Amino acid sequence: MHDKVIFLCCVFIAITIPQAFSYEIEMAGSISIESRWFPHKAQFPDQFNGAQNSIALEPEWDVQINNNHLLSFIPFARLDARDNRRTHADIREAYWLNIQDDWELLIGVNREFWGVTESRHLVNIINQIDQVENIDEEDFLGQPMINLAIQRDYGRFSFFILPYFRERTFPGEDGRLRSALVVRENNVDYESSAEEWHTDAAFRYSHYIGDWDIGLSYFYGTGREPTLLPNATETRLIPRYDIINQAGLDLQYTYEEWLWKFEGIIREGQGDTFAATVAGFEYTFFQAFDSNADIGFLVEHLYDGRDKTGAPQTILENDLFLGMRYTFNDVQDTSVLAGTIIDLEDESYSVRVEGERRLGDTFKLELEGQLFANTRSTSNTASVKDDDFITVRLSKFF
Amino acid sequence: MSHLLKSILMYSISLLLFSNAIAEELEAKGYEIAKRSDHSDRGFSDSVVKLNMVLRNATGKESSRTLEIQTLEAPNDDVGDKSLVIFDSPRDINGTALLSYAKIIDPDDQWLYLPALKRVKRISSTNKSGPFVGSEFAFEDFTSTELNKYSYKWLREETCEEFTCDVVERYPLYENSGYTRQIAWIDQSVYQTRRLDFYDRKDSLLKTLDFKDYREYDDGIWRSHKLSMRNHQTEKSTDLIYSDYEFKTGLNDNDFNKGVLKRAR
Numbered sequence: 091m092h093d094k095v096i097f098l099c100c101v102f103i104a105i106t107i108p109q110a111f112s113y114e115i116e117m118a119g120s121i122s123i124e125s126r127w128f129p130h131k132a133q134f135p136d137q138f139n140g141a142q143n144s145i146a147l148e149p150e151w152d153v154q155i156n157n158n159h160l161l162s163f164i165p166f167a168r169l170d171a172r173d174n175r176r177t178h179a180d181i182r183e184a185y186w187l188n189i190q191d192d193w194e195l196l197i198g199v200n201r202e203f204w205g206v207t208e209s210r211h212l213v214n215i216i217n218q219i220d221q222v223e224n225i226d227e228e229d230f231l232g233q234p235m236i237n238l239a240i241q242r243d244y245g246r247f248s249f250f251i252l253p254y255f256r257e258r259t260f261p262g263e264d265g266r267l268r269s270a271l272v273v274r275e276n277n278v279d280y281e282s283s284a285e286e287w288h289t290d291a292a293f294r295y296s297h298y299i300g301d302w303d304i305g306l307s308y309f310y311g312t313g314r315e316p317t318l319l320p321n322a323t324e325t326r327l328i329p330r331y332d333i334i335n336q337a338g339l340d341l342q343y344t345y346e347e348w349l350w351k352f353e354g355i356i357r358e359g360q361g362d363t364f365a366a367t368v369a370g371f372e373y374t375f376f377q378a379f380d381s382n383a384d385i386g387f388l389v390e391h392l393y394d395g396r397d398k399t400g401a402p403q404t405i406l407e408n409d410l411f412l413g414m415r416y417t418f419n420d421v422q423d424t425s426v427l428a429g430t431i432i433d434l435e436d437e438s439y440s441v442r443v444e445g446e447r448r449l450g451d452t453f454k455l456e457l458e459g460q461l462f463a464n465t466r467s468t469s470n471t472a473s474v475k476d477d478d479f480i481t482v483r484l485s486k487f488f
Numbered sequence: 489m490s491h492l493l494k495s496i497l498m499y500s501i502s503l504l505l506f507s508n509a510i511a512e513e514l515e516a517k518g519y520e521i522a523k524r525s526d527h528s529d530r531g532f533s534d535s536v537v538k539l540n541m542v543l544r545n546a547t548g549k550e551s552s553r554t555l556e557i558q559t560l561e562a563p564n565d566d567v568g569d570k571s572l573v574i575f576d577s578p579r580d581i582n583g584t585a586l587l588s589y590a591k592i593i594d595p596d597d598q599w600l601y602l603p604a605l606k607r608v609k610r611i612s613s614t615n616k617s618g619p620f621v622g623s624e625f626a627f628e629d630f631t632s633t634e635l636n637k638y639s640y641k642w643l644r645e646e647t648c649e650e651f652t653c654d655v656v657e658r659y660p661l662y663e664n665s666g667y668t669r670q671i672a673w674i675d676q677s678v679y680q681t682r683r684l685d686f687y688d689r690k691d692s693l694l695k696t697l698d699f700k701d702y703r704e705y706d707d708g709i710w711r712s713h714k715l716s717m718r719n720h721q722t723e724k725s726t727d728l729i730y731s732d733y734e735f736k737t738g739l740n741d742n743d744f745n746k747g748v749l750k751r752a753r
Contacts, residue, residue, distance in 0.1 A: 202606070246746075344611075374612060376618050423580075
């Protein structure tokens with residue numbers, strides 16, 4: 091209900107304000123139909139078997155006024171036939187941005203991405219992950235914020251005040267790709283007595299010096315990653331969100347065909363203070379085999395030194411990511427990305443293949459395949475071991 | 489040493505020196521013509537233009553891309569222009585933006601903004617000869633043409649359509665070019681390039697670019713509004729149709745920063 095009211099208010103504002111000032115609205119966005127097919131029988135009794143069909147809508151409205159005001163509004167909704175929690179709506183963006191020569195002020199809901207690596211987005215922390223959307227942790231919920239960015243010759247300084255916290259989304263009882271126990275929604279535990287109204291703060295400095303791109307960041311507030319603990323009757327997992335301090339560093343060195351990448355964090359507030367890193371490279375053969383296509387090779391090592399009891403669990407404690415990207419550079423922008431993440435401790439691994447191609451001028455076809463292999467009963471991926479899937483997605487862009 | 493041998497030797501040396509002198513003179517003349525053409529563009533300070541790219545395959549099937557290009561003029565010949573390319577269509581890449589700091593000899597600095605993840609990515613600019621968005625334009629054809637990226641040689645003078653043109657050959661000095669050489673036809677009236685031939689790494693004719701519909705803006709700033717690239721080896725072609733040129737819009741360095749990519753529309 092609450093969501094609906096916000097949604098309607100924003101629609102009202104988006105429609106009335108531009109009319110009142112008679113500025114031109116630019117519209118964009120997409121509608122997509124998706125079928126996600128699970129070939130194996132579900133591991134847990136309530137989970138569905140077979141195909142999961144859904145439809146998603148993400149329109150986008152922009153209004154630019156006098157080159158120094160920008161209004162953006164991007165609502166999002168998905169209707170899912172199998173998992174009622176995957177049927178959800180969100181406001182990805184709804185902000186007003188005031189642009190000055192060397193500073194910008196943004197007020198509203200926005201998405202902000204930090205980082206350079208491919209296999210894990212460690213440094214990225216402003217937005218909560220919209221986990222029901224996809225397991226690649228690249229879909230995010232809109233975050234209310236006040237963001238001041240100051241540009242100087244020696245870099246960009248960005249300050250964030252984050253007044254409201256968004257809970258991570260999780261699959262429901264019927265859904266696949268979940269833990270053995272379903273994660274409870276709404277009634278979650280917070281370390282802060284202010285609960286979701288704790289004011290978080292973040293800072294980022296980013297710049298480039300020659301072939302180096304550097305980002306330094308700091309976050310204080312409610313960590314986006316929950317610790318999942320069973321309730322007293324062991325029927326549900328209850329997310330617990332702790333107050334954390336996190337410092338982050340992201341670096342990229344770009345030299346000829348090489349991109350060398352590093353992301354590292356130090357986090358305090360969840361058990362013992364720990365560090366986590368992703369380090370690796372991407373090497374590209376441009377115009378491989380005398381064709382127009384580029385072939386890139388990606389290698390990243392993932393380390394995470396977190397506390398096994400006091401911190402949220404991760405599946406990426408000591409893992410190796412190997413990937414290959416094939417970009418056809420054709421008129422239809424065809425590309426394929428294949429990658430595997432290997433757990434160097436228990437030798438379980440997962441494989442993911444993503445392909446996409448534009449059809450005509452306004453459609454895009456995407457294929458995704460995910461495989462979990464060699465999973466042990468003690469592996470952190472044990473609950474999803476039977477959840478290999480193939481996704482076909484057709485999107486219309488307007 | 490016999491008298492005859494001595495004269496032959498002297499004659500050969502002077503011929504060598506003379507031909508060297510001629511070669512140097514042709515190079516100097518080629519450079520001067522290229523410089524005059526390049527400098528005719530001086531003082532545009534910044535520009536904003538809309539571009540419609542029409543891609544045609546060998547059977548004539550068309551597809552198009554629309555984009556906006558913002559350019560900030562470099563203060564001198566030792567540094568390159570800064571540019572921002574923002575895609576409008578195809579709609580699935582709407583909002584994708586490419587920021588480039590052109591260099592003279594070193595590889596350019598380039599950042600790509602991907603709106604799906606709201607991610608700014610520094611990319612390798614080694615890929616000079618790769619196709620730009622699936623078109624017949626390579627990255628190196630599309631990024632700004634700086635005077636000192638090439639060495640030059642004047643070939644001849646000939647008529648080109650209604651003009652008299654200097655025909656100047658140029659050789660890329662930067663690494664990873666897909667070309668051994670290019671031949672430019674530069675008119676003698678307003679010093680604009682009218683045609684450009686590209687020779688591939690095997691030195692065979694690869695592409696021809698025709699510059700049509702030149703229009704003059706303030707202070708003798710000329711811009712072609714239709715560039716047609718034909719690939720002779722694949723029979724594919726790409727037209728660039730420019731419209732709504734604006735100059736001196738007041739853009740500055742702060743508008744060409746990786747921080748602004750995510751709000752570029």
